[in-house]
Amino acid sequence: xxxxxxxxxxxxxxxxxxxxxxxxxxxxxxxxxxxxxxxxxxxxxxxxxxxxxxxxxxxxxxxxxxxxxxxxxxxxxxxxxxxxxxxxxxxxxxxxxxxxxxxxxxxxxxxxxxxxxxxxxxxxxxxxxxxxxxxxxxxxxxxxxxxxxxxxxxxxxxxxxxxxxxxxxxxxxxxxxxxxxxxxxxxxxxxxxxxxxxxxxxxxxxxxxxxxxxxxxxxxxxxxxxxxxxxxxxxxxxxxxxxxxxxx
Amino acid sequence: xxxxxxxxxxxxxxxxxxxxxxxxxxxxxxxxxxxxxxxxxxxxxxxxxxxxxxxxxxxxxxxxxxxxxxxxxxxxxxxxxxxxxxxxxxxxxxxxxxxxxxxxxxxxxxxxxxxxxxxxxxxxxxxxxxxxxxxxxxxxxxxxxxxxxxxxxxxxxxxxxxxxxxxxxxxxxxxxxxxxxxxxxxxxxxxxxxxxxxxxxxxxxxxxxxxxxxxxxxxxxxxxxxxxxxxxxxxxxxxxxxxxxxxxx
Amino acid sequence: xxxxxxxxxxxxxxxxxxxxxxxxxxxxxxxxxxxxxxxxxxxxxxxxxxxxxxxxxxxxxxxxxxxxxxxxxxxxxxxxxxxxxxxxxxxxxxxxxxxxxxxxxxxxxxxxxxxxxxxxxxxxxxxxxxxxxxxxxxxxxxxxxxxxxxxxxxxxxxxxxxxxxxxxxxxxxxxxxxxxxxxxxxxxxxxxxxxxxxxxxxxxxxxxxxxx
Numbered sequence: 058x059x060x061x062x063x064x065x066x067x068x069x070x071x072x073x074x075x076x077x078x079x080x081x082x083x084x085x086x087x088x089x090x091x092x093x094x095x096x097x098x099x100x101x102x103x104x105x106x107x108x109x110x111x112x113x114x115x116x117x118x119x120x121x122x123x124x125x126x127x128x129x130x131x132x133x134x135x136x137x138x139x140x141x142x143x144x145x146x147x148x149x150x151x152x153x154x155x156x157x158x159x160x161x162x163x164x165x166x167x168x169x170x171x172x173x174x175x176x177x178x179x180x181x182x183x184x185x186x187x188x189x190x191x192x193x194x195x196x197x198x199x200x201x202x203x204x205x206x207x208x209x210x211x212x213x214x215x216x217x218x219x220x221x222x223x224x225x226x227x228x229x230x231x232x233x234x235x236x237x238x239x240x241x242x243x244x245x246x247x248x249x250x251x252x253x254x255x256x257x258x259x260x261x262x263x264x265x266x267x268x269x270x271x272x273x274x275x276x277x278x279x280x281x282x283x284x285x286x287x288x289x290x291x292x293x294x295x296x297x298x299x300x301x302x303x304x305x
Numbered sequence: 306x307x308x309x310x311x312x313x314x315x316x317x318x319x320x321x322x323x324x325x326x327x328x329x330x331x332x333x334x335x336x337x338x339x340x341x342x343x344x345x346x347x348x349x350x351x352x353x354x355x356x357x358x359x360x361x362x363x364x365x366x367x368x369x370x371x372x373x374x375x376x377x378x379x380x381x382x383x384x385x386x387x388x389x390x391x392x393x394x395x396x397x398x399x400x401x402x403x404x405x406x407x408x409x410x411x412x413x414x415x416x417x418x419x420x421x422x423x424x425x426x427x428x429x430x431x432x433x434x435x436x437x438x439x440x441x442x443x444x445x446x447x448x449x450x451x452x453x454x455x456x457x458x459x460x461x462x463x464x465x466x467x468x469x470x471x472x473x474x475x476x477x478x479x480x481x482x483x484x485x486x487x488x489x490x491x492x493x494x495x496x497x498x499x500x501x502x503x504x505x506x507x508x509x510x511x512x513x514x515x516x517x518x519x520x521x522x523x524x525x526x527x528x529x530x531x532x533x534x535x536x537x538x539x540x541x542x543x544x545x546x547x548x549x550x551x552x553x554x
Numbered sequence: 555x556x557x558x559x560x561x562x563x564x565x566x567x568x569x570x571x572x573x574x575x576x577x578x579x580x581x582x583x584x585x586x587x588x589x590x591x592x593x594x595x596x597x598x599x600x601x602x603x604x605x606x607x608x609x610x611x612x613x614x615x616x617x618x619x620x621x622x623x624x625x626x627x628x629x630x631x632x633x634x635x636x637x638x639x640x641x642x643x644x645x646x647x648x649x650x651x652x653x654x655x656x657x658x659x660x661x662x663x664x665x666x667x668x669x670x671x672x673x674x675x676x677x678x679x680x681x682x683x684x685x686x687x688x689x690x691x692x693x694x695x696x697x698x699x700x701x702x703x704x705x706x707x708x709x710x711x712x713x714x715x716x717x718x719x720x721x722x723x724x725x726x727x728x729x730x731x732x733x734x735x736x737x738x739x740x741x742x743x744x745x746x747x748x749x750x751x752x753x754x755x756x757x758x759x760x761x762x763x764x765x766x
């Protein structure tokens with residue numbers, strides 16, 4: 058019981074005060090990396106010999122796809138922590154990670170479509186990766202819808218955590234099934250440039266962008282969780298003292 | 306049966322200072338009690354049992370009306386169409402899986418019974434499958450005829466539906482458990498569960514189409530069987546957890 | 555008899571950020587009949603939900619026969635019978651089928667036959683009548699017939715006298731007294747005045763949260 062008490066009451070405040078100092082750093086580092094990566098990737102990296110300049114969208118598409126998936130796992134792991142240890146902070150993370158992850162998934166889908174236009178001559182292709190991404194978006198939307206549907210925050214937390222966990226178990230199966238389905242219907246069409254054969258002059262800006270996206274994600278998730286923590290703890294003394302201090 | 310005598314003859318020395326452990330009931334007795342009760346209810350409400358099947362039939366009728374009655378095109382559409390509609394029919398019927406138990410307090414009684422909730426959920430899902438998945442599977446050949454399904458497709462259709470509808474009921478029970486406390490849970494249930502149905506749909510319909518094209522369907526059926534085994538293991542655990550949350554909330 | 559069955563230590567419940575009760579200490583011994591009192595919305599049902607393990611939203615400690623509840627939960631559930639606002643009776647089934655289900659998912663054996671139990675609650679002859687033909691009071695009696703069947707030691711009853719006539723109330727009170735005398739315990743809420751001599755009353759009002 059001692060632990061539970063610690064988690065339930067101690068954590069949000071500790072988290073809020075601890076992360077206060079991180080926020081500007083995360084902001085500066087993520088913006089710097091994203092600006093450097095974009096200028097490098099869009100301006101200085103060489104054009105692809107087959108796809109010309111259109112390949113440059115990978116500098117957004119690839120990091121966004123990475124985070125779409127990583128974001129789901131972040132959400133599900135937080136959900137598990139929230140369910141097992143009843144940690145309030147983890148429950149807040151589940152709620153905040155869902156829309157952020159959904160936005161990254163959406164960005165990955167849109168950039169995929171934009172890339173598809175010059176590559177395949179059509180905005181939408183039922184490519185395995187894009188289809189998986191679409192299903193992932195649906196999974197995110199499901200968690201968000203469930204989170205919104207309950208009146209009691211505790212029930213919403215637990216229910217969406219369970220759904221996120223069920224989704225996690227299913228994601229590998231879904232990816233694999235979609236892959237199978239794709240080979241069945243469109244054997245060996247155009248493949249995306251695979252990362253292993255990419256030239257270093259294209260790879261380094263991409264890596265910069267990936268790291269930048271991760272830091273950006275951390276920043277946005279922390280900012281969102283911090284405000285959610287404040288909202289959930291609005292009746293506690295420390296939040297009121299904080300508000301009073303800010304008002305002065 | 307120490308307590309039996311204690312109540313009938315209150316003066317006996319039964320109030321001894323130890324809590325007497327009662328015989329823990331066997332898991333099967335609890336499983337059968339719920340299975341039998343739900344089967345009885347399903348049989349008494351025979352009319353409701355027909356609804357998913359009628360839905361199945363009617364939507365399939367819409368396909369030639371909405372697209373074309375041309376045999377060649379229907380033939381291509383048939384495996385996927387039948388599978389998609391079977392999926393929707395299952396989803397529609399799932400909302401009621403725990404709802405009446407939740408509303409009349411039977412679910413609360415289940416949660417506080419010494420029986421493991423896993424087997425109780427399994428019993429309820431089994432009844433759901435026997436009253437929706439199985440009839441849909443039996444109906445499917447008729448719909449295959451209506452959609453001009455080639456002869457090689459019938460056996461795989463029935464086999465894949467037999468395995469696949471079991472998965473659909475099991476996975477769907479998680480959604481039904483998560484949304485049981487919500488007044489309008491039906492649509493939400495479909496939203497959260499449909500993405501999870503993607504693998505079952507892919508392998509189910511591809512078993513049929515590859516059999517039509519003359520390939521062996523064993524692989525796909527084996528995968529469906531694996532899904533089913535996996536779902537039997539895990540889905541009731543998730544659904545049981547979700548039920549506790551829903552009743553707690 | 556001072557055989558402690560259920561013990562609550564420093565229990566605190568919150569609902570919608572409002573403290574229902576806190577600092578609740580309660581020891582229920584074998585032979586006790588405890589009535590939980592308080593105005594509507596004071597947390598009576600919430601307390602019963604904690605006691606029946608359907609709710610985990612509490613702080614504090616629960617013990618069953620001296621052991622922490624999370625260790626002895628299976629034994630506790632084996633000994634527990636709960637009749638609430640919602641009876642769990644299926645209208646499509648007969649009283650016999652309903653009662654069979656209840657004993658099937660619980661201890662699996664009965665103290666007397668279903669006919670006897672139904673006769674005790676005045677439903678002789680209704681064993682095989684579908685429950686949708688029964689009135690609200692009769693449905694209530696079907697649920698209460700479980701009290702005759704169950705071998706459970708702990709009875710938790712939420713408003714058991716609703717829709718029950720005077721004679722029925724008297725029978726129930728007699729049954730509870732017998733059950734308590736036999737080493738069981740009863741925890742109940744009711745708005746009716748009870749005539750049981752040894753009744754213990756706990757007023758939740760006196761555990762109301764002090765404004766934080």
